[in-house]
Amino acid sequence: LIARFAARFETPISVVHSGLTDQERLVAWRNARRGAARIVIGTRSAVFTPLARPGLIVVDEEHDASFKQQDGFRYSARDLAIVRAQRLNIPVVLGSATPSLETLARAQRQPQHLSRLPHRAGSARPPRVSLIDLRKNAQSQGVATPTMQAIRRHLDDGGQVMLFLNRRGYAPVLFCPACGWAAHCRRCDAHLTVHGRTRSLICHHCGAEEQLIERCPSCDAEAKPVGQGTERIEEILRGQFPDAPLARIDRDSIRRKGELEAVLDRVNRNEVRILVGTQMLTKGHDFPNVTLVVVLNADQGLFSTDFRASERLAQTIVQVAGRAGRAERPGEVLIQTEYPDHPLLTLLLSGGYEAFATGALTEREQSGWPPFARIALVRAEASAPGAPLHFLQAARTAAQRHSTRDLRVLGPAPAPMERRAGRHRAQLLLHAASHSSLQKFLSRWLADVETLPAARRVRWSIDVDPAELF
Numbered sequence: 109l110i111a112r113f114a115a116r117f118e119t120p121i122s123v124v125h126s127g128l129t130d131q132e133r134l135v136a137w138r139n140a141r142r143g144a145a146r147i148v149i150g151t152r153s154a155v156f157t158p159l160a161r162p163g164l165i166v167v168d169e170e171h172d173a174s175f176k177q178q179d180g181f182r183y184s185a186r187d188l189a190i191v192r193a194q195r196l197n198i199p200v201v202l203g204s205a206t207p208s209l210e211t212l213a214r215a216q217r218q219p220q221h222l223s224r225l226p227h228r229a230g231s232a233r234p235p236r237v238s239l240i241d242l243r244k245n246a247q248s249q250g251v252a253t254p255t256m257q258a259i260r261r262h263l264d265d266g267g268q269v270m271l272f273l274n275r276r277g278y279a280p281v282l283f284c285p286a287c288g289w290a291a292h293c294r295r296c297d298a299h300l301t302v303h304g305r306t307r308s309l310i311c312h313h314c315g316a317e318e319q320l321i322e323r324c325p326s327c328d329a330e331a332k333p334v335g336q337g338t339e340r341i342e343e344i345l346r347g348q349f350p351d352a353p354l355a356r357i358d359r360d361s362i363r364r365k366g367e368l369e370a371v372l373d374r375v376n377r378n379e380v381r382i383l384v385g386t387q388m389l390t391k392g393h394d395f396p397n398v399t400l401v402v403v404l405n406a407d408q409g410l411f412s413t414d415f416r417a418s419e420r421l422a423q424t425i426v427q428v429a430g431r432a433g434r435a436e437r438p439g440e441v442l443i444q445t446e447y448p449d450h451p452l453l454t455l456l457l458s459g460g461y462e463a464f465a466t467g468a469l470t471e472r473e474q475s476g477w478p479p480f481a482r483i484a485l486v487r488a489e490a491s492a493p494g495a496p497l498h499f500l501q502a503a504r505t506a507a508q509r510h511s512t513r514d515l516r517v518l519g520p521a522p523a524p525m526e527r528r529a530g531r532h533r534a535q536l537l538l539h540a541a542s543h544s545s546l547q548k549f550l551s552r553w554l555a556d557v558e559t560l561p562a563a564r565r566v567r568w569s570i571d572v573d574p575a576e577l578f
Contacts, residue, residue, distance in 0.1 A: 124150030235439030267399030
């Protein structure tokens, strides 16, 4: 991205992101503040960069959940960009091929501010998208036979192949088929993930790590890794296509500064024929020689309890599919699923993201969820098991003194993962008809919550417009 801007605009550019040293970040801020850098490019924290002569703010991939800071100082960089542009009286552009439903609803209220790009750049055509029914096709460790055949066909035709699986590691669980034992994290309500390269069991929630064992500690039978991660997919593909150079892109394989850029450079030079990776592959990369994209498991978000799960899944599928056929050669997308008749998948195939979004907005409006309502999530955690629920119950009781007709208090309830990093967690959901009614309630209620005796025994926070109910 930086190289493209540098080639297009003959002006100094400042770059702001967490990978900079303190000195590099200071230089970037100073150049932006005094106007030496006319363009500032950065991650979510760049929204705070001082600008000498602000003229335009662009939020690219505005749907991306990473724009929301979830820990410590909580903020939405997208929403802050909108507020900052309003106060500076300058334009703000929210760009995405898969806009968030909140942004689409806002655009529907102000259609004069909606710009559509219905065609791909240059002569590129939309890829052909097909579903692979995993119930009817044999598979080898998560890769179906028709998928293997398609990979071979595209490799023989000189194309590159990309496979997407949003699960790093070798396998998501180590399991004993004899007695049913599974490797669990001692500090979280979660399985330990098998990592083959380091021969370790790692918790992807708290970072706890143990040595990989071969025998079940309960019955001494052989323990087996169950399921697929990107490491295992890499192993399978190297065995099936030994002559095709392969690269894996995930947080385990890309650790040091400059490694991602080096891999992407090899991909663009056609030195890599097969690319396997996680969510990192969807971040707007341009791979002009990729002709086949495979979504290995499209079912992970189909049945989630989070009302935003279907939206995130649709965005991920469309974003990954968008990597195929970006140049002159036609692209193909294969989506592996055990639920080929699921409405989300059939709607995406027949009408694209716009059709899905139209249906999802109607569903949200009828059920009274954002963007047609406002919510806030109160999270509490403590080392003592009952403390979070006790505090949130007291907070709910305090809410009854300030509740109004258009505000509901739901819960408290344990978090979907109740124990994480040794701490027990619970949450309380506030559901309001409008932003003003929610803010009015919070301004009165939070003062009471802060004085509750139970508040001193927990760590608690409030998240307005939470990106995840987790």
